[in-house]
């Protein structure tokens with residue numbers, strides 16, 4: 001029997017936990033506050049940001065949205081972030097990706113103060129993840145780990161394949177699965193014979209953005225499938241895994257939508273609370 005790994009249920013539990021933590025912080029005179037920056041008007045970004053705003057409001061986190069024109073220069077954006085770094089009322093800063101061509105993402109990652117880096121993209125925080133300090137991590141990675149913990153999935157010694165090598169998911173996730181004693185492989189767009197690797201995997205995490213990338217003939221019986229992909233096909237949202245085909249072979253599988261997606265927003269807000277606590281303890 002396959003287990004459907006329900007992210008929505010867990011996201012609701014996380015939401016309730018955050019609500020209680022925010023109440024505690026407010027009783028101590030601290031209002032956890034996130035500032036979210038959007039550059040331009042990418043429709044997908046606008047939808048994600050609306051979800052983040054609604055979630056923040058529902059748990060009592062203060063959310064400040066700043067929107068800049070598509071033409072903003074890199075220096076103007078950097079100056080704005082530096083102002084937010086220096087503002088004690090802001091606990092967390094997020095710059096929504098993608099950014100327009102004239103702006104180098106890496107320069108932006110490096111400008112956000114590490115202690116306010118709610119996305120966990122700063123090289124300092126990514127480096128800390130590899131050295132065993134996992135307080136701050138990208139929201140999708142936190143969401144995946146929460147799902148693994150919630151369903152008590154066994155990672156120790158398991159052949160764990162991550163498909164995708166981004167700074168947002170693949171690389172930081174590898175550090176965390178390794179820390180939990182998994183045997184980690186990362187596949188990517190230049191990987192030869194993906195199928196030969198997927199057939200050996202006990203656990204597969206896919207973050208590619210390609211519908212039907214993973215089909216049942218590529219899998220070993222009993223595999224665990226964690227699907228981070230979000231793809232629109234004929235007006236429907238699907239993941240990277242051909243769900244109906246693969247669920248027959250898997251022991252556990254995330255649906256899309258309703259798997260990792262809802263956990264990402266919840267985990268981001270969890271991280272706002274964590275950053276607020278770190279800053280409060282430092283004062």
Ligand code: GUN
Nearest residue numbers: 094095096097098119168
């Ligand atoms: N765009 C898509 N996913 C993300 C994310 O996790 N963080 C940011 N900042 N932008 C994104």
